[in-house]
Amino acid sequence: MCGIVGIVGNSPVVPRMMESLKRLEYRGYDSAGVATLSGGNLDRRRAQGKLDALSEKLSLEPLDGTSGIGHTRWATHGQPTEPNAHPHMTEQVAIVHNGIIENFKALKAELIADGIAFESETDTEVVARLLTRELETGAYPSQAFQTVLARLEGAFALCVLIKGEENLMFGAREGSPLVVGLGNGENYLGSDAMALAGLSNHLIYLEEGDWVELSRTAVQIFDRNNQPVERQVSISQVATTMIDKGNHRHFMQKEIYEQPTVVAQALGRYLDPNAGTICLPDMPFDLADVPKVTLVACGTSFYAAQVARYWIEKIARVPVDVDIASEFRYRDPVYTDGGLAIFISQSGETMDTLAALRHAKVAGQHIASIVNVTGSTMARESDLVLPIYAGPEVGVASTKAFTCSLSVLASFSVELAHAKGTITAADVAEYVTELEHAPALMAKILSKDHEIEAIAQDIADARDILFVGRGIYFPIAMEGALKLKEISYIHAEGYAAGELKHGPIALIDENVPVIGIAPDGGLSDKTVSNLQEIMARKGKVILLSDNKGSIAEDMHAHFEMPSAGDLITPILYALPVQMLSYFAAVEKGTDVDMPRNLAKSVTVE
Ligand code: G6P
Secondary structure (H helix, E strand, O other), X not given: OOEEEEEEOOOOOHXXXXXXXXXXXXXXXOEEEEEEEEOOEEEEEEEEOOHHHHHHHHHHOOOOOOEEEEEEEOOOOOOOOOOOOOOEEOOOEEEEEEEEEOOHHHHHHHHHHOOOOOOOOOOHHHHHHHHHHHHHOOOOHHHHHHHHHHHOOEEEEEEEEXXXXXXXXXXXXXXXXXXXXXOOOOEEEEOOOOOOOOOOOEEEEOOOOOEEEEOOOOEEEEOOOOOEEOOOOEEOOOOOOOOOOOOOOOHHHHHHHOHHHHHHHHHHHHEEOOOOEEOOOOOOOOHHHOOOEEEEEOHHHHHHHHHHHHHHHHHHOOOEEEEEHHHHHHHXXXXXXXXXXXXXXXXOOOHHHHHHHHHHHHOOOEEEEEEOOOOOHHHHXXXXXXXXXXXXXXXXXXXXXXXXXXXXXHHHHHHHHHHHOOOOHHHHHHHHHHHHHHHHHHHHHHOOHHHHHHHHHHHOOOOEEEEEEXXXXXXXXXXXXXXXXXXXXXXXXXXXXXXXXXXXXXXXXXXXXXXXXXXXXXOHHHHHHHHHHHHOXXXXXXXXXXXXXXXXXXXXXXEEXXXXXXXXXXXXXXXXXXXXXXXXXXXXXXXXXXXXXXXOOOOOO
16 A cells, blocks of 8 residues: 655655655555655655656656655545645645544644645645644644644554755654664655665664654654654665566566465475474464464455464364454454464555454464564564565565465464374374475476466456355365456455355356366365256356366366375465466456555555
8 A cells, every 4th residue: 555755865866766666566556756855845746647657747847856755645535636646745844644544534624714725635635734734833843743643543654844854854653654764874764674675774663653853864763752762773684676577477477486486485494394393483372272273364364364274273173263354353352361363464564454463462362473574563563473485575466475374374283283282293294295295286287377378268258257165275265256356357256165055056157157176085076066056057167176077078177286185285276266367367458466446555444
């Protein structure tokens, strides 16, 4: 979602801010803008759409200045038009904002009653107008900023420039992440380490309620009570080079094909193949004592949680609750004393997942997070962090983070089972061997991409597509449907195969493809019976399985999967459903990496 960059610098800032905004593109946005201070005066350029549109404006009407702020906006209040794009400005101040000012209507009414006019529909403009009013009373900039912060409710990260103050910038964090970058004769603000990757690797992650005053040579941080505070400096590991697509047409394609490599990397951190053991980081609690596991996440990470529930319950025999993060805290969950709450998030910043984490923390649960971004807020607020080592994921539709999260969750489940005594050391060693085989099998599946591409091209015109599976493959069916609708805009649903007769089968006719996920063994016979019911109603069945069995004759298509052990099979079946969505989207010509209306990092509720 919205991305922020700010530079209090000593050389022209616009080209560097544009680089940073490019790095922030992955978060998802629909307009962008920059503002600078030049000769003491503020000026800005903004554009609807992608950064190219902003670059074009800047080449026609360049902006000078050695201090500036930039923003990519994902619309919340008001459409993604130029007037609603950030920075929001008065003659006195320029502001960029990520998050939502919840009391903006009351504040706006107050300002309008005071004779102040507005030019956008955004909540952010309220902050610019409030700050201007404070400055006009003669308050010092820092005093005015404190007064305004005290009036704001909601979640926000702010970055502010003030007329005539080229050596000054303010930032504030309340609910949305903001990072300070330390430079040499310059200082920076950014939404995340990625925004600052080309500028600084010495970072300070602001804490909730913090605000910061930056000059070229000094950074002073204050807490929510306006007391000066010291915050730890960390060294960012994010690569400074721009992440590129290599020879791939899309980031999503690159990330799909990287999976054998990154899954091997992730497993390499958690498995000791020689000893046949799982190595988890030191824990501040004993796994053997965990009475219950609560898994919470959003989107694709939520489906990883759903898969993990089957592993943990089946292998470790520990009861598991799985929740969508946006629902979790509102259902007033019943916690078990000593319970372990695990939060799964590629970004580690998803607002609902973070709020759920804090809810569980207040309730005294042990907090673990499974994240890709190790400097993220969730990682910093957890008792235990299990990184997924997927490397930067840029495509909005998550792919490699899903299989890496699953690899970590599978390893964790096995270790939990071992700690609980439900499996022996010899069983652990067998699972380790099985996990080790996953990357090679993934590569084998990817090598048959042309087969999946043909199937995808065949179904790309469908209006509705169903994905069905049973047991641990039910969440894979839901993930397949999510992927497809995210990037190809085809309506898709994932169902438990046995549930079809309770409603969805009414949708079936010769125009509705049904993707059946049915690895041999386990519940596959039952899934195949359900697929037969679909074929009896002329539905086009496409089977993903290592055994085409008795329905071979009547199927519309079959993608042959390799046979594998039960633990890794769900990880393997993620690949064909990802490829199916990818190729269907390519066939339809959609914007695969930045699908409409979606953001990579969802930092509002
Ligand atoms: C967004 C993305 C999804 C992602 C979800 C959760 O909706 O588009 O791909 O699965 O957020 O993100 P997280 O970073 O918490 O895993």
